[in-house]
Amino acid sequence: MAIDEPGGPTKRDFLYLVTAMAGAVGVGAASWPFIDQMRPDASTLAMASIEVDVSSLAEGMSLTVKWRGRPVFIRNRTQQEIEAAKATALDDLKDPFARNANLSDDQPATDVARSAGEAKENWIVMIGVCTHLGCVPLGQAGDFGGWFCPCHGSHYDTAGRVRKGPAPENLAIPRFEFVSETVVRIG
Structure with missing residues (x-):
């Protein structure tokens, strides 16, 4: 037509x-x-993941790094800290879930589920923000030898599990992996 x-x-x-x-x-x-x-701008994308050299962390030492604007605690735990965390009955925990982004959501809060795994159980990597009101807990403090939030009195054990105080959940564990024996990638 x-x-x-x-x-x-x-x-x-x-x-x-x-x-x-x-x-x-x-x-x-x-x-x-x-x-x-x-x-997101380039600086935000650059912070999507970071690599941290942990070769200088001797047993019992901690390091705090900044990732996505939040503190992340990396700790090379002692054998005593690991044993104390393993000895804790899961029924004694306020939050029974691991809160580990590397595992399924329903994973129980065992010491291994909160650490870098069985081969590197001495390493723990956690977002250092109290789950009550977002304060930054103090390391190697509190009633359970882990972390203590002085703002409102939350106590976390050596695996970052909330044991006492108003915090409702365990400290969150971000996605991370060891890319070598001494370098951990977060994010």
Whole structure:
């Protein structure tokens, strides 16, 4: 059918179509800067994961690093700290779940589930933010030798599990892995 044939498309229909398409392209071009600015910037993407050399951490030492704007505690636990965490009955815990992003959500809060695994059970990596109101707990303190939040009195054991106080959950464990014997990647 040709344009302007009776019952067919007219020049006016063609102009409406071209105008609508030009308008859609114009709206898309005008809105792109607003959409594009919602993407994370390069500094945020760079902090998506970090690698930390833990070769200088002797047994019993801790290190705090910043990841995604939050403190992360990395600790090379002593054998006594591991044994104390293993000796804790799971029924004695306020929060029975591991809160380990590397494991399934229903994993129980055993010492191994909270650590870097059976081969590296001495290593624990946790987000250092109290689960009560977001304070930063003090290390190697409190009634259970782990972490203590002085703001409201939450006590965590040597595996970062809440044992006493108002905190409702264990300290969270981010995704992490050892990329070598002495380097851990967080994120």
